[in-house]
Amino acid sequence: MRVDLDYAVRVLPTLLRGAVTTLQATLGGMALALVLGLAFVLLLRSQNKWVSRPTRAVLEFVRGTPLLIQLFFLFYVLPEWGIRLGALGTGIFALGLHYSTYIAEVYRAGIESVPKGQWEASTALSFSRVDTWRRVVLPQAVITVLPMLGNYLVAMFKDTPLLATITVIEMLGAGLSAAASSYRYFEVFTLIGLIFLAMSLPAGALVRWLEAFNKRYA
Amino acid sequence: MTDSAGVPAIRFTGCSKRFGETVVLDDFTWDVPVGRRVAILGPSGSGKTTLLRLVMTIERLDAGVIEVFGRPIATGRDVPSSRQISERQVREVRRDVGMVFQQFNLFPHMSALQNVTEAPIRVLGKSKEEAAEHGRELLRQVGLQGKEDAPPRQLSGGQQQRVAIARALAMEPRIMLFDEVTSALDPELVGEVLEVIRQLAEHSSMTMLLVTHEIGFARDVADEVLFMEHGRVVESGPPEQVLGSPREERTRSFLRAVGPH
Numbered sequence: 435m436r437v438d439l440d441y442a443v444r445v446l447p448t449l450l451r452g453a454v455t456t457l458q459a460t461l462g463g464m465a466l467a468l469v470l471g472l473a474f475v476l477l478l479r480s481q482n483k484w485v486s487r488p489t490r491a492v493l494e495f496v497r498g499t500p501l502l503i504q505l506f507f508l509f510y511v512l513p514e515w516g517i518r519l520g521a522l523g524t525g526i527f528a529l530g531l532h533y534s535t536y537i538a539e540v541y542r543a544g545i546e547s548v549p550k551g552q553w554e555a556s557t558a559l560s561f562s563r564v565d566t567w568r569r570v571v572l573p574q575a576v577i578t579v580l581p582m583l584g585n586y587l588v589a590m591f592k593d594t595p596l597l598a599t600i601t602v603i604e605m606l607g608a609g610l611s612a613a614a615s616s617y618r619y620f621e622v623f624t625l626i627g628l629i630f631l632a633m634s635l636p637a638g639a640l641v642r643w644l645e646a647f648n649k650r651y652a
Numbered sequence: 653m654t655d656s657a658g659v660p661a662i663r664f665t666g667c668s669k670r671f672g673e674t675v676v677l678d679d680f681t682w683d684v685p686v687g688r689r690v691a692i693l694g695p696s697g698s699g700k701t702t703l704l705r706l707v708m709t710i711e712r713l714d715a716g717v718i719e720v721f722g723r724p725i726a727t728g729r730d731v732p733s734s735r736q737i738s739e740r741q742v743r744e745v746r747r748d749v750g751m752v753f754q755q756f757n758l759f760p761h762m763s764a765l766q767n768v769t770e771a772p773i774r775v776l777g778k779s780k781e782e783a784a785e786h787g788r789e790l791l792r793q794v795g796l797q798g799k800e801d802a803p804p805r806q807l808s809g810g811q812q813q814r815v816a817i818a819r820a821l822a823m824e825p826r827i828m829l830f831d832e833v834t835s836a837l838d839p840e841l842v843g844e845v846l847e848v849i850r851q852l853a854e855h856s857s858m859t860m861l862l863v864t865h866e867i868g869f870a871r872d873v874a875d876e877v878l879f880m881e882h883g884r885v886v887e888s889g890p891p892e893q894v895l896g897s898p899r900e901e902r903t904r905s906f907l908r909a910v911g912p913h
Contacts, residue, residue, distance in 0.1 A: 551757035559771035
């Protein structure tokens with residue numbers, strides 16, 4: 435087998451355009467997961483059993499089923515219910531929903547790591563519940579769990595090729611259609627792997643930096 | 653309640669609190685007159701810290717009522733629902749009360765100054781400028797000029813506790829609760845914190861409850877000493893009497909145990 439470097443150079447722009455979509459899906463999915471995860475953890479911590487128990491059930495259900503099945507379900511069933519998000523929108527929604535259930539647990543760990551004295555000081559200063567969460571508890575909880583959130587960001591990034599299965603032209607989708615006509619699978623998939631690696635290495639470094647930052651901070 | 657002169661700063665009426673099987677406060681009734689400085693002594697587990705935490709509404713009262721300047725701040729489960737108070741009322745009344753904790757409980761993600769200004773901005777609705785100006789003044793009063801931007805982790809225990817005092821004072825409470833504020837400090841840092849409280853007692857008319865093991869400090873600052881055990885008052889009175897010539901044998905043996913002073 436000969437490696438066709440010329441082809442590799444020619445197909446690179448196509449793959450990079452796909453990489454932009456990959457990034458969009460990752461960042462969009464992560465933003466959604468961060469917000470949904472917060473909503474889930476607040477519902478989970480509700481004093482009301484009729485709120486916290488169904489929330490726990492939903493989280494178990496989403497965590498207990500494969501992301502790929504969720505993607506297919508949302509992609510084919512949501513339009514039947516009149517909800518049209520488009521392929522990328524559906525992908526972002528599925529990634530965000532799936533990962534939010536893990537991120538809710540990360541937040542929970544972070545919230546529980548905030549010492550009781552912080553809540554007591556907030557009471558003593560007569561903070562409202564909202565201010566106690568917003569100004570005292572969540573900032574500390576999030577700083578503690580930033581490295582874990584970073585790990586989930588990398589994990590989600592590496593899950594984005596699944597979106598190719600619902601017709602999103604991200605990196606894998608772009609590569610598959612290029613390889614389908616050129617039969618240059620080696621060049622295409624090697625390049626895709628290298629681009630993934632090039633993007634996840636800095637993210638990994640960021641996570642390690644956050645861990646070091648936290649150690650210094652604590 | 654038209655005669656406000658007669659209204660105590662804090663009034664405990666039939667207050668009880670238990671943790672599981674342990675009774676930490678047992679049918680406790682007591683008035684703290686406005687401007688009074690009370691040192692609360694007693695062995696650990698005597699209920700003295702719980703007393704402060706109940707006033708601050710950090711713990712829930714099982715039975716009885718606590719009033720602050722004539723307005724209820726905490727009601728026990730035995731109180732009929734018509735007389736229960738809303739969270740909103742509690743927050744309103746609670747603004748009159750400030751508390752300093754054994755473990756400081758500063759906000760680690762904020763600078764010293766932010767620790768002091770956060771509540772006045774969020775709760776009292778002060779402008780940032782106004783709160784910062786007052787905050788700097790308070791930090792100066794507790795001897796921390798120049799430390800405004802330092803995060804708590806860069807301050808010594810004594811400095812952190814003084815920030816905590818400034819933070820409580822920033823809400824301009826009429827009552828201050830000090831919960832064993834020097835117990836977590838290295839011995840050489842105790843003096844600076846006690847001195848700040850001494851100054852505060854001298855230059856303000858605030859009502860103060862001080863849970864402490866520092867007998868000498870209690871004698872200096874307090875005009876009443878309350879000795880508690882098992883959630884009940886063993887004896888109370890002026891410091892020279894309770895600390896100098898206690899009536900009760902239990903008080904005498906406690907004072908002997910905590911050593912010369």
